[in-house]
Structures are given as structure tokens and as C-alpha cells.
Amino acid sequence: MKKTLIIILALATGLIMVGQAAAQGISGSAHDFSTETWNTSGEICITCHTPHNAMAGKPVLWNHTLTDNSTYVNNLQTAFGTTWGTPDGPSLLCLSCHDGTVALDNFGGTTSGTNFIGAGEQVGDGTTLDGNHPISVDYNAALVTSGELNDITSAETAGVNIYGSAPGRIQCGSCHDVHNSAGITKLLRTSNAASALCMACHNK
Ligand code: HEC
Ligand code: HEC
Ligand code: HEC
Ligand code: HEC
Structure with missing residues (x-):
């Protein structure tokens, strides 16, 4: 009797975990580009990371062409008086797709991509981050x-x-x-x- 109860509980827990797995993780998320026509490899990680021949001197085996940080101006102050940071660190990896200056399909050394982020997901424009929550500030x-x-x-x-x-x-x-x-x-x-x-x- 006790054994049956344990088995039922184990099954129920398993079902709950399967339910969570469906919503969590990169598969099926906004960052799963495995079925995009511009990603012929059909892989998920490849648009951002590669196990070999990643970009030298960049973190996390980076595989996507980076945005040009030197064009960002550092001209804003927050309400608390802190000067905005010029975007740095891992935020630059995000902006490589999200500021709309580099094509989504410019990864793996390709520079001739033609697909860009949609207007609704664009953050910054390659020159300013005005109008967005501060990033790259202490x-x-x-x-x-x-x-x-x-x-x-x-x-x-x-x-x-x-x-x-x-x-x-x-x-x-x-x-x-x-x-x-x-x-x-x-x-x-x-x-x-x-x-x-x-x-x-x-x-x-
Ligand atoms: C849309 C781009 C993108 C995709 C797709 C992506 N990653 Fe990442 N990944 C990043 C970025 C950006 C960081 C650095 C995040 C930070 O530090 O804020 C990162 C960090 C990591 C790290 C190191 C730190 C951590 O968060 O664990 C690992 C490991 C990693 N990714 C593995 C993977 C694997 C495996 C896949 C495919 C299943 C994948 N990533 C898909 C962008 C991506
Ligand atoms: C991870 C921590 C963190 C979270 C989460 C966070 N903030 Fe902030 N916020 C900060 C920091 C740090 C600053 C900059 C403070 C300074 O000026 O030094 C800031 C600045 C601000 C400012 C002043 C910006 C300006 O240009 O004057 C506003 C307004 C603000 N946050 C609103 C929000 C709102 C709304 C949310 C939720 C959507 C949010 N914050 C979430 C840490 C955070
Ligand atoms: C390879 C390009 C690429 C990189 C790198 C990338 N993104 Fe995205 N991201 C996209 C695209 C394209 C979309 C819109 C997907 C869609 O149309 O549903 C998106 C969507 C999003 C969304 C909206 C999700 C939703 O459910 O609506 C957020 C938030 C986001 N990205 C944050 C980030 C952050 C934070 C980073 C860095 C840590 C990052 N992205 C790196 C391409 C990228
Ligand atoms: C302080 C917290 C905070 C920081 C830092 C932040 N975001 Fe967001 N972001 C949010 C919240 C909260 C939402 C959801 C807004 C909503 O649902 O109305 C959001 C929404 C988004 C979306 C969906 C489109 C939209 O405008 O709703 C994208 C894309 C995105 N963020 C990308 C980024 C990128 C890229 C960075 C860094 C340059 C970044 N975010 C930094 C809090 C943040």
C-alpha cells in the first residue's frame, strides 16, 4: 500500500517536472532560432556560441559579430546623478543583435546577413541608449x-x-x-x- 503511494507520488512529481520543462529553457523560446530560414544549421546555440573557432578575446565562446561600441555616446545622467555607462561587458553581446546595427545572421564569421531585429525588440540604435533603463552602470x-x-x-x-x-x-x-x-x-x-x-x- 505504502509502496503504491510512493509510486503514485513519484509519477505525479515527474509529471509536474515535465510540465515545467516545457516552459523553461531556450528550446521554443524567443531565442530559439533553429527553425529560421537564415539559420541553415538547424542548431540553437550556434547563432551565439561555437565550440571551436570562436571570436578571440571574447567571453563565452562568442560566435556573433559584435556591435560597434565606439559609436555609443556617453552623454546621459540618471536622476541620481550617475553618468550612463557606455555599454560594456555582456550587454554588448545582447546589443549585437538588439541595437539593430548588425544582422541576426552575421554569425560564424558571416558578414553578409540581411535579417535584422524587429522594431518591437530593438533596444538602442548604435548611438544612444536614451529612453532605456541604465545598463553598464555600477x-x-x-x-x-x-x-x-x-x-x-x-x-x-x-x-x-x-x-x-x-x-x-x-x-x-x-x-x-x-x-x-x-x-x-x-x-x-x-x-x-x-x-x-x-x-x-x-x-x-
Ligand atoms: C541568443 C544568443 C544565445 C543563444 C542562442 C545561446 N546563448 Fe548561451 N549565452 C549567451 C550570452 C549573451 C551569454 C552571456 C550572458 C551574460 O553573462 O549575461 C551566454 C552564456 C552562456 C554560458 C556561460 C554562462 C551561463 O549562463 O551559463 C553557457 C555555458 C552558455 N551560454 C551555453 C549555451 C548553450 C549550450 C546554448 C544552446 C543550447 C546557448 N548558450 C544558447 C547567449 C546565447
Ligand atoms: C538589478 C537592479 C535593478 C532593477 C531590477 C531595476 N533597477 Fe532601476 N536602477 C538600478 C540602478 C543601479 C540604477 C542607477 C542608479 C544610479 O543612478 O546610480 C537605476 C536607475 C533607475 C531609474 C533612474 C533612471 C534615470 O535615467 O534617471 C529609474 C526611473 C529606474 N531605475 C526604474 C526602474 C524600474 C521601473 C524597474 C523595473 C522595470 C527597475 N528600475 C529595475 C537598478 C535596478
Ligand atoms: C543572435 C541575436 C540575439 C542575441 C545575441 C540576443 N538576442 Fe534577444 N532576441 C533576438 C531576437 C531576433 C528576438 C525576437 C524573437 C522573436 O521575434 O520572437 C529576441 C527577443 C528578446 C527578448 C524578448 C523576448 C520575448 O519573449 O518577447 C528579450 C527580453 C531579449 N531578446 C533579451 C536579450 C538579452 C538580454 C540578450 C543578451 C544577454 C539577448 N537578447 C541577446 C535576438 C538576439
Ligand atoms: C532593470 C531591468 C532591465 C534591464 C537592465 C534590461 N531590461 Fe529589457 N525588459 C525589462 C522588463 C521588465 C521588460 C518587460 C517589459 C514589459 O513587459 O512591458 C523588458 C523587455 C525587453 C524586451 C522586449 C521588448 C520590450 O520592449 O518589451 C527586450 C527585447 C529587452 N527587454 C531587451 C533588453 C536588452 C537588450 C537589455 C540591455 C541592453 C535590457 N533589456 C535591459 C527589464 C530590463
């Missing part, structure tokens, strides 16, 4: 002290990602997970229902 320690921002441990416990060692930095991947690990709409790291994502960092 997780300002003075604002933690003054109580404007929650401390890093609380923010990360609430699900976001602060890059590097203290004070740490905000990048696209602070709020998003490129591989859809959490299975949350817009590839978010944690749900923004009732603005929970915003309040992970901002003490409002």
Missing part, C-alpha cells in the same frame, strides 16, 4: 547606503543578478536570462507582477 554603493537601493544580497535573493564584485554592475542580464532559465515572460529572471522585479533593487 550598483551604486552610495544609493545602497542612503536606502534608495536594496543591498546586493537582498536584490539577488529576490531573483536579479548583479555582475562582478562589489559594488557590482547592472547589465541586460541583471533583469533578463538569455537562455530563458526561469521560463518567465520576456525572458525575465523574476516575475515583474506588481513590479516585483523593479522592487528587487529599488526600495520603493
